Amino acid sequence: MKLNYRIVIFALAIVFGVVFSMPSLLQTQDGKKVTLGLDLQGGLHMLLGVKTEEATKSRIKSIAASIKHFAERNDILIDGLSFDENGVAFEVLDSDELAKFDEFLKEVDGAIVSENNQIISLTLSEEEIIKTKKEAVSQAIETIRNRLDQFGLSEPVVARQGEEKILVQLAGIKTQEEEQRARELISRAAKLELMAVDEDRNARVYSMSDADAAEYGDIILADAKNPEIKYLVREIPILDGGMLTDASMGFDQNNRPLINFKLNAEGAEIFGDFTGRSVGKRLAVVLDGKVYSAPNINERIGGGSGQISGNYTVMEAKDLAIALRSGALLAPIYLMEKRSVGPSLGADSIRASLVALIGGFVLVIVFMLVYYRTAGLIANIALIANLFILLAVMSLFGATLTLPGMAGIVLTVGMAVDANVIISERIRELIYQGKSIHKSIEEGYANAMSAILDANITTLIASVVLYAYGTGAIKGFAITMSIGILASMLTAILGTHGIYQMLENKITKSKNNRFWFGIKG
Amino acid sequence: MEFFKYTRTFNFMGSAKPAIFLSSLLFLASLALLVTKGLNYGVDFAGGTVVQVQYDTEAPIQAMREKLKGNVLFNGATISEFGSPDEVVIRMKSTTGSVTTDIGDVTREALKGTGNYKVRRVDIVGPTVGAELKEKGIMSLLLATFGILIYVAFRFEWRFAVASIVALVHDVTIALGAITLIGLDVNLDVLAALLTLLGYSLNDTIIVFDRIREGVTKGKNLELQEIINESITRTLARTTLTSLTTFFVVFTLFMFGGEIIHAFAFTLLIGIIVGTYSSVFVASPILLWFGFDVKNYHVRLASKAKRETEKQRMRDQYESGVM
Numbered sequence: 001m002k003l004n005y006r007i008v009i010f011a012l013a014i015v016f017g018v019v020f021s022m023p024s025l026l027q028t029q030d031g032k033k034v035t036l037g038l039d040l041q042g043g044l045h046m047l048l049g050v051k052t053e054e055a056t057k058s059r060i061k062s063i064a065a066s067i068k069h070f071a072e073r074n075d076i077l078i079d080g081l082s083f084d085e086n087g088v089a090f091e092v093l094d095s096d097e098l099a100k101f102d103e104f105l106k107e108v109d110g111a112i113v114s115e116n117n118q119i120i121s122l123t124l125s126e127e128e129i130i131k132t133k134k135e136a137v138s139q140a141i142e143t144i145r146n147r148l149d150q151f152g153l154s155e156p157v158v159a160r161q162g163e164e165k166i167l168v169q170l171a172g173i174k175t176q177e178e179e180q181r182a183r184e185l186i187s188r189a190a191k192l193e194l195m196a197v198d199e200d201r202n203a204r205v206y207s208m209s210d211a212d213a214a215e216y217g218d219i220i221l222a223d224a225k226n227p228e229i230k231y232l233v234r235e236i237p238i239l240d241g242g243m244l245t246d247a248s249m250g251f252d253q254n255n256r257p258l259i260n261f262k263l264n265a266e267g268a269e270i271f272g273d274f275t276g277r278s279v280g281k282r283l284a285v286v287l288d289g290k291v292y293s294a295p296n297i298n299e300r301i302g303g304g305s306g307q308i309s310g311n312y313t314v315m316e317a318k319d320l321a322i323a324l325r326s327g328a329l330l331a332p333i334y335l336m337e338k339r340s341v342g343p344s345l346g347a348d349s350i351r352a353s354l355v356a357l358i359g360g361f362v363l364v365i366v367f368m369l370v371y372y373r374t375a376g377l378i379a380n381i382a383l384i385a386n387l388f389i390l391l392a393v394m395s396l397f398g399a400t401l402t403l404p405g406m407a408g409i410v411l412t413v414g415m416a417v418d419a420n421v422i423i424s425e426r427i428r429e430l431i432y433q434g435k436s437i438h439k440s441i442e443e444g445y446a447n448a449m450s451a452i453l454d455a456n457i458t459t460l461i462a463s464v465v466l467y468a469y470g471t472g473a474i475k476g477f478a479i480t481m482s483i484g485i486l487a488s489m490l491t492a493i494l495g496t497h498g499i500y501q502m503l504e505n506k507i508t509k510s511k512n513n514r515f516w517f518g519i520k521g
Numbered sequence: 522m523e524f525f526k527y528t529r530t531f532n533f534m535g536s537a538k539p540a541i542f543l544s545s546l547l548f549l550a551s552l553a554l555l556v557t558k559g560l561n562y563g564v565d566f567a568g569g570t571v572v573q574v575q576y577d578t579e580a581p582i583q584a585m586r587e588k589l590k591g592n593v594l595f596n597g598a599t600i601s602e603f604g605s606p607d608e609v610v611i612r613m614k615s616t617t618g619s620v621t622t623d624i625g626d627v628t629r630e631a632l633k634g635t636g637n638y639k640v641r642r643v644d645i646v647g648p649t650v651g652a653e654l655k656e657k658g659i660m661s662l663l664l665a666t667f668g669i670l671i672y673v674a675f676r677f678e679w680r681f682a683v684a685s686i687v688a689l690v691h692d693v694t695i696a697l698g699a700i701t702l703i704g705l706d707v708n709l710d711v712l713a714a715l716l717t718l719l720g721y722s723l724n725d726t727i728i729v730f731d732r733i734r735e736g737v738t739k740g741k742n743l744e745l746q747e748i749i750n751e752s753i754t755r756t757l758a759r760t761t762l763t764s765l766t767t768f769f770v771v772f773t774l775f776m777f778g779g780e781i782i783h784a785f786a787f788t789l790l791i792g793i794i795v796g797t798y799s800s801v802f803v804a805s806p807i808l809l810w811f812g813f814d815v816k817n818y819h820v821r822l823a824s825k826a827k828r829e830t831e832k833q834r835m836r837d838q839y840e841s842g843v844m
Contacts, residue, residue, distance in 0.1 A: 046620070047650060049618075180626075184621050187620035187621050333620060335616075335620050335647070336650050337646050337647055338644070338645040339642075340625065342640070344575075344639070345573070352777060352778050352779030353782065355777040355778075356773045359776075359777055360774065367766060404782075407774060407785055410770050410771075411770065411771070414768075415724075418724070421758075421759050421762045422728065425758050425762075447735070451728050454673075454727045458669050458673070458723045458724065459720035459724060461665060461720075462720035463716075465661050465664050465668060470709070474710070
């Protein structure tokens with residue numbers, strides 16, 4: 001027996017494979033492990049779309065709110081302030097004040113302002129609309145990520161896919177309730193608005209239609225607890241959740257959960273101004289288009305903090321506080337694709353694919369032993385080394401093992417021995433031709449090389465395409481196939497060659513081709 | 522142990538005609554099936570919803586149907602057993618866009634009163650995503666085929682490339698025909714199986730072609746038919762063995778891999794059989810019929826080698842400063 005460089009590399013590869021696959025095999029605390037895909041451990045995969053046109057709308061609405069506030073603060077009389085999805089329009093009653101307004105509107109990003117007979121109309125430029133839409137997607141991703149980070153699941157995935165889609169993957173969701181909670185947290189607009197109740201007309205709210213209300217610049221909103229109760233509020237809010245700095249869960253005097261929120265300096269100022277001016281009137285706390293409370297304003301409220309009370313459970317209040325804290329979604333999101341797998345189904349899939357893997361593995365191992373004897377044993381060593389290396393590489397890269405990925409491993413078992421079958425057949429052939437053992441081995445490997453390489457490279461081409469175009473679980477299949485093929489080049493070609501070289505003298509001396517290669521002679 | 526002794530060469534090309542006849546028949550039958558019956562696209566490509574429900578006891582399919590009747594969302598919904606009598610999948614064409622209450626939740630609610638059940642899987646694929654996946658799927662098949670074509674043309678010769686692609690198209694079409702015949706849902710996993718089949722079937726073909734190439738370049742035989750017969754015979758043991766080991770594992774996957782992996786395993790099972798057959802009886806005869814001229818190839822190889830040595834000689838002269 002003699003050492004050669006091939007056997008040394010092979011030994012190192014085996015050590016590498018065994019060492020780095022241990023954390024995954026034994027599920028140790030430390031060390032990098034293979035992550036199980038959602039289809040194996042259970043979880044929720046969603047592809048969400050963003051209704052970006054809504055973002056433009058709400059941008060325009062908040063411009064309208066700031067115009068209103070600017071006018072009130074500077075005692076400029078304006079009339080007919082209205083907005084639609086394209087822009088805002090209003091009339092400045094005193095022409096001397098136009099310059100002041102121009103100055104103010106110049107500060108609004110991407111606005112195209114035109115003035116005609118003291119009527120100012122403002123629209124957003126094309127670039128601004130595109131920018132707003134883009135920001136809405138980025139902001140939605142950021143917001144959802146923030147919310148999920150506080151939800152308590154390990155490593156939620158939130159990523160942009162394409163231009164306007166968001167990929168959300170939550171592993172380890174155990175129950176239906178938990179999934180429901182997560183979905184509500186993700187999709188909640190969490191749009192907080194403080195709105196003025198239109199006290200002059202509120203008494204008539206039950207006889208009004210939406211169109212009637214719109215005529216006065218009002219909208220009708222329902223109460224959150226009892227949808228029968230309606231409020232007539234000014235459509236342009238006093239301020240919105242964008243000025244929120246903090247939200248947390250608290251309890252009222254009856255020990256019922258509620259949410260405390262804090263406004264930033266600007267918000268506090270607007271809030272103070274408004275409450276100071278509106279003593280005796282009501283302020284509606286509106287969340288996602290529903291009125292949560294409408295307390296009377298008894299005095300000017302400075303400091304910029306407030307409360308939202310509702311019939312919350314502690315869990316709901318906590319989630320709502322998270323949603324408010326991480327900001328509102330500028331644009332609503334909708335479901336484009338969802339794949340949800342229960343943990344019990346995942347466990348079933350793991351069990352079934354393990355049975356298939358072990359079954360297939362045993363069949364192949366036994367078959368190779370019977371057919372090739374020692375040559376088969378050598379091929380089997382390579383196969384086992386291949387599986388260890390495959391697992392080690394996947395662990396190191398933190399690759400995800402999916403159900404199709406398991407199928408890829410099973411398939412690798414069947415195909416990885418292919419190289420050894422080709423080589424063994426070549427060696428047998430050369431021995432039959434009467435060549436020496438040394439020559440048979442060396443030429444056998446040389447002759448087999450081109451076929452093995454070509455076959456593996458074409459399979460790799462298919463795998464790479466599959467990886468590039470596949471989604472989710474299918475990508476896992478491409479990964480295990482590719483790593484399996486690459487590892488088989490190391491184990492089945494280089495490794496077994498090293499073993500033969502090491503045993504060469506022994507094989508030559510023994511002259512027992514039946515024992516070594518499973519053939520007569 | 523040995524399956525085949527290399528004492529005689531089998532005359533494969535002698536039976537090429539009936540083999541091609543059989544292949545054409547299967548191919549045309551598959552095409553006819555694909556055209557008339559059509560592929561049964563699953564939710565991944567067609568869009569729609571799949572809800573997998575597991576009951577404590579045998580699933581009350583009739584009662585479930587009754588419960589689902591009321592809602593338009595469930596129009597055209599089908600309920601079928603999935604792996605065991607306790608487990609069923611409900612397939613429907615509709616999808617919903619709400620994140621908080623989706624069609625899966627509606628289904629769970631609607632089934633109330635049919636017994637003790639658990640919703641184990643909900644797949645909702647909206648129409649845009651389905652169309653996108655379909656487009657990507659077709660692109661990936663074409664791209665993989667094209668990539669392989671380029672590689673084989675580069676490593677072998679264009680006739681080899683065309684012959685192997687014909688074999689691939691043959692294999693994929695027949696596999697698709699089999700899928701259509703038993704009415705399997707075509708989802709992403711079937712696409713993955715088809716792509717694996719491309720790689721696998723090509724493996725077999727390439728091993729044979731590699732031998733033919735070797736026979737053409739190194740051998741003294743000028744008769745292509747004999748070279749092919751010799752090459753197939755020499756690789757027959759390998760072809761059989763690898764097909765068998767792969768068949769073993771795919772078969773265990775098919776038997777024990779669970780219902781979810783069923784379509785994938787079935788596609789591969791058919792693919793391995795057809796792919797093995799085609800590398801011997803489809804790809805090689807086509808190569809033969811393309812009239813690959815061994816003599817001409819030798820001449821070209823010789824002149825290429827001559828050019829190389831000439832170039833080398835010039836370079837040597839130049840480097841040693843003779844010129």
